[in-house]
Amino acid sequence: MESVGSGEGLASTVDHRALAVAILDISADVRRKSHEDTGVRPLPNGLLEILRVIENHPGITVAEVANRLGRQFSNVSVQVRELVTGNLVTRTRDAADKRYVTLHPTAESQRIKALLEGAWADSLAAASSRLLPAERAQIEASLPALQRLAAILDAPA
Template sequence: MTRLSDERLRALARALPALSWEMRRAGEHRLALSPLPPTELEIIRLVLAHPGLRAADVAHRLAVKPSNVSAAVTSLVARGLVDRVPDPADRRVLHLHPTAQAVREHEALAREWAGVLGEAVAQLSPPDAEALAAAVDALAHLTATLATQRAR
């Protein structure tokens, strides 16, 4: 089994957030969307993937203080990206659902991010482009592994 050296792990740890930041900003700029703060971005990402979560569920899954989630959700509601839907069995309980606007913007951003990446990959050398293509599944598995470890 191939292991990465500490140096390569540190390089990967620096590269992934920088790549994410560049993709986010390029997509938001191209679509003229106002950037979401990181907590709001993670909340909307989670609510899009799991509609109906309660704010407490979001706080637990993201390991964020409930008060921070509450403030971020209030902002997302004001932006028209999240709806708070009362539970039919207990109207005091609110479930978070993405709005149609959130779904549209998310889909548009996903297309833009793919375009941004495609343009950048086209400028890479063939060996670098092939290495990235080969790494896609490994990065997805790495993400899932990290999420599982954090949930323990």
């Protein structure tokens, strides 16, 4: 376990390994169990990660996506082409510099995002209904910190 200091100088103990494993397990299970009812073709994890970066950062470049995900530019470029072909991403050339291309989610991408996020929420709601009320309250109370942690992790390296 790792000790982490808080803003007031008090130390708390967080088992970061257990937290990471729980987050990854929840993510994989929610995605797997909720996808069937959406009618959406499942995307491989690599494509989904790229798409989510583009959705969260419209106007981002392929190089910036590759940097955020710690991947090779050439590999991301090939996967972005697949997303463009699938009508999930558009490329826009800069009027002043035609070499500069930005990426944007399409309306279809936004529709799929809303469907999937709704299905993910339904899956979590069904599972959390089996928790004790105090456990549900703990999850609710931790949501702002988890959202902030996600934003910190999403920031470019």
